[in-house]
Amino acid sequence: MPNVLIVGATRGLGYELAKRYAQREDSVYGTARTSQPANAHHDIRWITGIDVAEEEAGGKIARGLQGHKLDLVIITAGYFGKESFDEPDFTAEVKMYQTSAIAPVFVVHALHKAGLLKSAAEGKTGTKIILVSSESGSIGLRHESEGGGNYAHHASKSALNMVGKLLSLDLKKDNVAVGLVHPGFMRTEMTAGVGFDKYWDAGGAVTPDEAAKSLASWIDDDFDMSKTGTYWAPRGAADIGTAEAMLGPKENLPTPLELPW
Structure with missing residues (x-):
């Protein structure tokens, strides 16, 4: 039974991923800032009191896993402050x-x-680590039509992409694969909270469960050591507003789509 850790599992994409893996009877650990959410799936094991913006969060998570080595880690925790x-x-x-x-x-x-990441022999993949980024972190996809602003929202995702690339280099000797993903433009409290709900319909926004389904499928079927340190949109370009201006007609772009840095 695979061991799965979802960091930021109380709502949105994180919760839908945790629920999806629990429903297929994986052993799922989810982190929560305070307590587990009401009516959470009964098979999710919760590690509470985790604020990833605090330095000790990693150590708390490691202790909460109680020695269980991980097959998959997905870090979904995020924050969007509009500016x-x-x-x-x-x-x-x-x-x-x-x-x-x-x-x-x-x-x-x-x-x-803590020895909780699984290494593997050459040609195999050990633990898979997925860092949930966003197409907003792609410098190559920025276009004058969308204007400026939201500096840290974009730049923190660009920084995350660099972090993922560097982690992939440090962990390559153990055949631990690190991937960066744009899971899709989602209909969540976070995007509504910064006024992006007015773009949901025109922008092709999907529900978190739809995004979780496509991301989980990509992780299972496509992501391995051959893609470590790379940046992908498992759902393709459909919800990326600048894709045509920067990459060409959407109908000519593949799904999944490797994104430009």
């Missing part, structure tokens, strides 16, 4: 970088040092 050039927000920017780009280093480091 503009006229009104940048220093506190929100720091929190976005801490959550998106700093936390994964310390979580993965703690899991590795």
Whole structure:
């Protein structure tokens, strides 16, 4: 029975992933900032009191796993503080970088040092680590039509992409694969909270369970050591508003789609 860790599992994509893996009878561990959510799937084992923006979060997660080695780690925790050039927000920017780009280093480091990541022989894949990024972190997809602003939302995801690339190099000797993903533009509290719900229909936004289904399928069927350190949109370009301007007609782009850095 595979052991799966979902960091940020109380709502949205994280919860839908945790529920999906639990329903197929994997051994699932989910982290929560406070307590487990009401009516959570009964087969999810919760590690509570985890704020990934805190330095000790990785150590707490490692202790909560009680020695169980992991087949899959998905770090979904995120924070989106909306800002503009006229009104940048220093506190929100720091929190976005801490959550998106700093936390994964310390979580993965703690899991590795505790011996909770599975290594593998050459040609095989040990633990798979998926860092949930966003197409917003792609410099190559930025286009003048969308304007500027939301500096740390974009830049913290770009920083996460670099973190994932570097982790892939450090963990390659153990055949631990690290992937960066844009899971899709989602209809969540987070996107609604910054006013992006007005773009849901035109932007092709999907529900978290739809995004979880396509991401889990990609992890199972496509992601292995041959793709470690790379950046993908498992659902393709359908919900990436700048894709045509920067990459060409969407109908000519493959699914899954490897994204430009």
